[in-house]
Amino acid sequence: MLFGVPMRIIPTGRRPLSPGSRAGIGAALVLLALVSAVELADGSGTNYVGLVAAAPFLTAAFASWRVVLGVGALATVVGGAFALTGQMVTIATAVNVVGIGLATGLAGAVAAIRQRQAERIAELSKLASVAQQAVLRPIGPQVGTLAVAGRYISATATADIGGDLYEAVDTPYGVRMIIGDVRGKGLDAVRLASIVLGSYRHVAYERADLRAIVADLDRAVARSVGDEDFVTAALVEERGGTLTIVNCGHPAPLLLRRGQVIPLEPPAPAPPLGFMPVVRPRVERLEPGDRLLLFTDGLGEARREGEFFPTADRAWRLLGHGTVGDGLASLETALVEWVYGRLDDDIALVLMEYSGPRPVTTAAVPSWEVGAAES
Structure with missing residues (x-):
């Protein structure tokens, strides 16, 4: 079910992902795959689908808020797919899917705050380096x-x-x-x-x-x-x-x-x-x-x-x-x-x-004094 959802997390044309973003996406995809495998193996209902709400929070620790929203959207789609393919959609299942969406929004906010703080720290470090170089x-x-x-x-x-x-x-x-x-x-x-x-x-x-x-x-x-x-x-x-x-x-x-x-x-x-x-x-x-x-x-x-x-x-x-x-x-x-x-x-x-004393240079004699110097 997870691999049947065609979705691009990062649009084409953007700058390459940072190592932190790639790590966050990788960890989130592993989590989604594990939850999907457990759900498929259990086969008795959507008992574990709520766990995919952890995927956007896991990504928020490493990646930007845009990447977090992309992962959260994928997690919501995965949760909704399991809910719709179950025997019946219960209130608990609907709450789990809605919870995944809310978790995505909260994780995006956390990632945005973390990113602003990281940029501020980087700017302060740069200013400190400039101050040190000036001193x-x-x-x-x-x-x-x-x-x-x-x-x-x-x-x-x-x-x-x-x-x-x-x-x-x-x-x-x-x-x-x-x-x-x-x-x-x-x-x-x-x-x-x-x-x-x-x-x-x-x-x-x-x-x-x-x-x-x-x-x-x-x-x-x-x-x-x-x-x-x-x-x-x-x-x-x-x-x-x-x-x-x-x-x-x-x-x-x-x-x-x-x-x-x-x-x-x-x-x-x-x-x-x-x-x-x-x-x-x-x-x-x-x-x-x-x-x-x-x-x-x-x-x-x-x-x-x-x-x-x-x-x-x-x-x-x-x-x-x-x-x-x-x-x-x-x-x-x-x-x-x-x-x-x-x-x-x-x-x-x-x-x-x-290396030794400064070499002594002999001052040049002006051309009009050459005769006088020789005499």
């Missing part, structure tokens, strides 16, 4: 004389948004980078991260000393947060092969040099931004081929079965090959594999490589 602009592959790559690894599969931040700019005082981590998560953390980055992108070009930049950022954070909110940060400056680092309660960067991994701990600890840090710079002389990894504490906290990811032990093998972008990709792959795909916190990564 964390792409950096690299070259900033000044440095090869630089940045990477953001979100702990939430459905949203690439959080309070980790980074930036690299080429200023009159050299290439300057910042990496930071806002206490907390969500939109409030993104708002504070945008404040810190907005301030940094301005003062990095204006202040000759990294300590002055720290003071400016500390005031910006203090004006924008409560007493218990803060931002850990590390600021790095490369000028003529000299590396200067100031650290405000942030994990120490790792220097990768000739197969070794050297944590660049600050000379003295300092509190995060928002707590009036007084920083002491650490100065290192770079060698060609040196790489520097900046990261947030999500990397240090990544663990499986209580065992932390061995960042220092594996840093050179993961980060010392290919381009800096290749290195970060290898680190992310190894990290995600280590934690079985489940991170507890977002992670921001910046990897830079120093």
